[in-house]
Amino acid sequence: MGLKEVAARNLWRLRQEARLTQEELAGRAGISSRYVGAIERSKVSISVTVLGQIAEALAIDAFDLLRPSQGGASPSTASPYLVSQDGAYGR
Numbered sequence: 001m002g003l004k005e006v007a008a009r010n011l012w013r014l015r016q017e018a019r020l021t022q023e024e025l026a027g028r029a030g031i032s033s034r035y036v037g038a039i040e041r042s043k044v045s046i047s048v049t050v051l052g053q054i055a056e057a058l059a060i061d062a063f064d065l066l067r068p069s070q071g072g073a074s075p076s077t078a079s080p081y082l083v084s085q086d087g088a089y090g091r
Contacts (some may be wrong), residue, residue, distance in 0.1 A: 001068070006066060006068050008039060008041065015036075018058055020058075029056070029057035030053055031050060031054075035050075036054075
């Protein structure tokens with residue numbers, strides 16, 4: 001699973017946990033609800049700026065959107081991108 005898919009899954013999960021609709025999140029983040037939907041379906045890549053806007057709207061750290069989930073495949077097989085304990089990225 002690539003980084004775009006990781007972000008998509010995490011966005012959907014975190015938005016659900018916050019009990020927000022796509023429209024509510026979009027309004028808080030200053031983006032369109034169609035864009036939120038496209039991100040959640042892995043149809044578009046997002047910029048660091050938009051990542052930050054979404055994280056701020058969800059009141060989370062932006063890295064939470066990029067961290068591979070702990071279930072399922074191991075991070076080394078799930079994504080070529082790994083996040084170390086200090087938040088640094090590597091391949």
